[in-house]
Amino acid sequence: MNLKTVSSPRLLAYLIAVGMGAFLFTGCDDFAGLKIPEPGSACSVASDQEGTLFAPLANLPVKLYIDPTFSPSRKKDIRRAASQWNRLFQYSLHKALFEVAAEREIPGVKNYYSGMEFCGENVDEGVYVVAEHSVEHWTRMGYSISTAGVTNRCSGRGMFATALTHPHIVVYLNSAELSDDLFFGVALHEFGHVLGLDHSCTNKGGGYAALPCASIPENNPYRRAIMKGENDYRAITNSNENRTYLLGTPMVHLEQNDIDRSYCLYQKAGLGAK
């Protein structure tokens, strides 16, 4: 290689792009101003987040089954949330994450006494998004009235297995208590759990490997992430209407920490573009 080639602006630009391993997304999009990893670029997760990555999904795209009992606008929100993750995966890994399949209801789900019962269901592999329309049933399944959504990844191979080859995953969305402005962000967050992300930080503290959010500065990317612990929600009871509502901050798009961790999870497992 001669020096002239090395110093040509085009090659220099290429080297800079490779060095950064990301491109800054511009334009009118959910990802405006965020850095999207270049397919095949190297990645590393900060050491204090290494334990927040669970097993990735071995085969993409994974089928997504939406409960037909969601309202049309909520079905649309679920599809939009899936589509936002899909676009990130297409840009950074050259693969879609989800393939939205036919709507499906799990026959026994309204009678569950535990959210784990789904793991015993004999259904096609994939991800099932279930509508919870009853606060009474939600609490009977063992969930708090301030919990907005729950994802169960049924796996006998442990949370940190190499990759899930036969995904059997359920997402319960607390549709009874969620207002329209919160619903989309909760779906986006739960889909992060589906693909294998634990919380970037957690308000509960303890738990798995995530840091307590209160222990890190407010402007830290871990606290801005869509995957931060979801316990910012508060349940308010309206005794006149005999029902509860969730209050919280609506979330509309993935943040840098969500993008970086999801890319790393798949790239490091050899499931991304080469």
Ligand SMILES: [Zn+2]
């Ligand atoms: Zn969560």
